[in-house]
Amino acid sequence: MKLPRVSAVVAAAVLAPTVLFPSMASAADNPQPAGVSGPDTASKGAEDQGSGQEEQDRAEVRRILADKETGPKVREAAQKALAGTAADVRHFLEVELEENRVPDNRLRVVQISDGAGPALRKAADQALRGTAADLLAFLKEGQFTARAEDEDRAKVEAILADKETGPGVRQAAQKALAGTAADVRHFLDVEFPKQRADDNRVKLSQIMAAGGRAVREAAGRALDGTDEDVVKFLKEGQFIARAEDDRVAVLVILADKNVGPGVSQAAQKALNGTAADVRHFLEVEFPKQRADDNRVKLSQIMAAGGRAVREAAGRALDGTDEDVAKFLAEGQFTARAEDEAAANKPALQPTRPAEEPQTGTGAQPAAQPAALTTTTGTSTGATSTGTTTGSTTAGTTTGTTTARSGQLAATGTDGLGWEAGGAAAAVAAGAALVAVSRRRSTQS
Structure with a gap:
């Protein structure tokens, strides 16, 4: 019983080196650093970190x-x-x-x-x-x-460049530009609105003073209102009111009995149009048509007038529209007075030759110069007969003696209107065409 047990111990002793030595050899082939267990990853982490950076x-x-x-x-x-x-x-x-x-x-x-x-x-x-x-x-x-x-600064300069900018805004803007950036900003934020409101009220007052009834009334209402009311009047209200006043002005022109046919026709046409047409008539057509009508009227006066009237009218016709207007307002009356003065001047009496003693029957009276008298109608007379020692007296004359030379000039153009009749109208019409044509050729 003891032998088999001994044999087992001996067998274990013999086999132990065989089992242990291969493990030790394997460990010697793969040494591990102290304190580290498992695989080595330090160098791989450093490489990855460098690549990420x-x-x-x-x-x-x-x-x-x-x-x-x-x-x-x-x-x-x-x-x-x-x-x-x-x-x-x-x-x-x-x-x-x-x-x-x-x-x-x-x-x-x-x-x-x-x-x-x-x-x-x-x-x-x-x-x-x-x-x-x-x-x-x-x-x-x-x-x-x-x-x-x-x-x-550019905004301020643009304000100064605007021709509608008022004096108050202009002065404040120039002062701001001469200062700092803060001065410029203060002008835009504070001074500009204030000065513009003041300038707008001044401008409104000027329009009110020069406008017609409708403009004055509308301006008065705006002036009593806010700054916004003033701006609205300047942008819109004044033009609406002025259009009303313009139509009234055209009606006043048409009501003038001395208005010429050219002005009358153009005025009627304007009234049938827009507010712009009425304004154009007052600013452009009216002065032009009035000048043409004035020259036609001057030509009529010239055709019917005396020598002084014709000469003065001719000089005016060769001049400007102002010369024509001045003739109609003043010159024609001065020239007509000259013609009347010439017509009323006493005629010169003929000088009687020295009487010579005559014998026999009476001598015939010396013939009077024809230039001293103008006789119309029928004259009958007889030379008295008998023995005389003096001049023979002319017989009885019956008939009608006309006015002295110049009587036509003395009448001037009294009663001559735009519709003159007879030969004077025909002459005046032709002269009028010449007058207007001469005026337009002179202006061109």
């Missing part, structure tokens, strides 16, 4: 290239870095980016100042003379502040 750097460079604001110098350096190693990319981001931004910023400031307003040009010049930080500050803030100032 490079990718982030390259992504940042690509983002810079995608920005439209990136300048040419930065763009060129970024493209070169992307074509290089991870170190090239990192060097670009840490060094080259800021170095190349300075010339790019300088170029951009120069481009902004080109064609800019005075304030923007001044700010850009100051930035160009400064540091890289000054350039960056101008691009981020300064340019916008200066641009706003230029825009404000």
Whole structure:
């Protein structure tokens, strides 16, 4: 019983080295560092970390290239870095980016100042003379502040260029432009609305003083209202009221009994049209047609007048429209007075030759000069007979003796209207055509 047990112990002793030694040999072939269990991953993690940083750097460079604001110098350096190693990319981001931004910023400031307003040009010049930080500050803030100032000044200059700008606004605007940016902004925000309201009321008062009844009434209502009422009158109300006054003015012209046919016809046509037609008649047609009618009337007076009237009328006809109007208002009466004075001047008496003693029957009286008397009708007479020692007396004369020479001139144009009759009208009509034609050829 004891032998088999001993044999088992011996067998275990013999087999133990065989089982243990291969395990120890395997451990000797694969040594492990102290304190580490499991596989080694340290070197692989470092490699992965380096690869991730490079990718982030390259992504940042690509983002810079995608920005439209990136300048040419930065763009060129970024493209070169992307074509290089991870170190090239990192060097670009840490060094080259800021170095190349300075010339790019300088170029951009120069481009902004080109064609800019005075304030923007001044700010850009100051930035160009400064540091890289000054350039960056101008691009981020300064340019916008200066641009706003230029825009404000441009608005003020536009206000001054407007011919409708009143004196109050004009004076305040000029003062603001001579000041600072704050002065300009204050003018636009405060002074301009206030001064414009005052100028509008002054302008309304001027229109009111020169307008007709309808304009005066509408202007008075606006003047008693708000600033908005005044503006509304200036933009709309005055024209509506003036159109009403214009029609009244045309009706007054037509009611004048001395108005000529040309003016009358044009006035009727205007009344049948628009407010613009009525205004055109008053400003253009009325003066023109009145001038033509005046020349026609002058021609009628000239055809029926005496010598002085004809001469004065001829001089006026060869002159301007003002000369014609002056003749009708004054000259014709002065010339007519001259003709009347000439007509009323006593006729010269013939000089009687010295009487000579005569014998025999009576002698015939000397014949009177025909130029001294004008006789119309029938004259009968007989020379007395008998013995006389003096002159023979003319016989009895019967008939009618007409007025002295110049009587036609003395009558002038009394009663001569636009519808003269008889031969005078025919002559006047022809002369009128000549008068108007002469006037228009002179004006051309």
